[in-house]
Amino acid sequence: MSFNLSALAVRERAVTLFFIVLLAAAGAYAFMKLGRAEDPSFTIKTLTVTTVWPGATAREMQDLVAEPLEKRIQELTWYDRVETTTRPGFVYMTVTLKDNTPPSVVEEEFYQARKKLGDEARNLPQGVLGPFVNDEYSDVSFALYALKAQGMPKRELVRQAETIRQDLLHVPGVKKINILGEQPEQIFVEFSYPKLATLGISPQDVAAALQRRNTVTPAGTIDTRGPQVFMRFDGAYDSVQAIADTPIVANGRTIKLSDFAEVRRGYQDPETFVIRHNGEPSIMLGVVMQQGWNGLDLGKALEERSSKIAEALPLGITLAKVSDQAVNIQEAVGEFMLKFAMALGVVLFVSLVSLGWRVGIVVALAVPLTLGVVFIIMLDTGRFFDRITLGALILALGLLVDDAIIAIEVMVVKMEEGMDRIKAAAYAWSHTAAPMLSGTLVTIIGLMPVGFARSAAGEYAGNIFWIVGFALIVSWLVAVIFTPYLGVKMLPNIKPVQGGHHAIYNTPNYRRLRGAIEFAVRHKFMTCGIVVVMMGVSVVGMGSVKQQFFPTSDRPEVLVEVRLPEGTSIKTTTATVAKLEDWLQQQPETKIVTSYVGQGAPRFFFAMSPELPDPAFAKIVVLTPNAQAREALKARLREAVSGGLAPEAFVRVTQLVFGP
Known part of the structure; x- marks a missing residue:
């Protein structure tokens, strides 16, 4: 006896019912646990390199710094290009790997780039700082907060930002927090060159005295019967006044630095990065989410914690939310969920109206059961609800009921021919399972180029193939396992039609359809000509349609x-x-x-x-x-x-x- 999955499902009804309930419950659980994201992630194959050489010209930076570094970077296995910008004292490089670089080797390539640049650093001219490699260029700020306070010293605002940073790091799902727009503090020693000449002091003497004083030197330890006592020299600077009191030897006499120079605290001048929020200077805190976390959950947690922080801030300091991915995720996923629900409703409505009440319910039940299994697969494979996965589900909705309709229609026809429902269920497997599977695989193969494209675009949109593939394979399994069981349980008593098979397919509609097919077969050359003309018209029309694989965003x-x-x-x-x-x-x-x-x-x-x-x-x-x-x-x-x-x-x- 040949293997018949439909007959097995009908025969072992208790087991089949158990799996229906189990998969439905697991699918509902997976739906609740699946992460939500605005867009699918893809591997950004870019890193940046910064090198500093104070006093050098742009030409010197190009010839003596950028060119040697570029040559070492070109040794990377998956190297594509490097874009370099040189300015007096600075070199900025953007290194990009090939678009078809496998995501699994990107981290290793970044490590090799860092290693090669570090090896080349020893050959750069004396005084060059760097190269500094940023291989976290792909970090996305899930939320941005502006911290500002009119009239408050910047160093105090930065300390307040550090306090907030430590607080937000305890929020579950936060990977790290970057403080942006901070202006580094500096101590300025300003003096007059004529005055130095009068005193017989050179600027080098001042610099040497400051360097000698501002050192941390080990002084040994003393072992006692109790703790070990560490000895330290009291010399390193701990205040502006200590710098001002630095002794300078000039012409056999010692004077304080403050006697001929002004020592003051200040900030980096000129600034290198300025952030303004609603017209006022501010400091920005950028929250980076952990990989695989649910964005909606993180958004709620950040909203709750940031509200408490804002309420506890001193008077005059404000913490304002600038950007929040959770809001965009909620809107994007909500919009697609609405479209998904509408599409699902239309499919179920058409099934009920066109197939009848009981047959329509059997077909309609295949859709949520199929989706439940797809949600389980998505959860297990680490996929989220985003624009691509939801769009793929909407695309697959119209195809999910095809196999179930075929299976239940075969059962109904065979019951009308006089076959009992158990044998009719088994017949659905033996005569339709293989053709249904073939059609399913052909549809999936049509989307294969998107799923296996070795590029950033393929990585971004690849779930169109995988989600549709999962859904169609699962829909075939549902149609050959669960739909026959539901048909046996729910189909009404169908009386055999007098005349059997011939009478069933001898209705006016079937005769019209048969006549149209026979006409097309008899006039095969005309039929082929019409097809060729229509294909030509479609090709010409395609040229006038705007082609854009990735549309503009609907973000505000x-x-x-x-x-x-x-x-x-x-x-x-x-x-x-x-x-x-x-x-x-x-x-x-x-x-x-x-x-x-x-x-x-x-x-x-x-x-x-x-x-x-x-x-x-x-x-x-x-x-x-x-x-x-x-x-x-x-x-x-x-x-x-x-x-x-x-x-x-x-x-x-x-x-x-x-x-x-």
């Missing part, structure tokens, strides 16, 4: 890039940004304006690449209420720029785009 942010002539100081760039901010804050569509002067915004959207440091560059991120407001603001801003707003700069208005 407007991105404004500001570029001034090369060599422009960061203060001039900040002044230009301030003019644009004033205009933007007057517009009704504007909710939040955040400016990043001196380099690009942090990666708050996975597909967005931050720009490298440049004093002549700034990026303004404007949050609007929705996509309609975004488009209105973009149009008005472009008109204002064309009309003379910030004529000294090149201003580009864009928005976020899906995909890599």
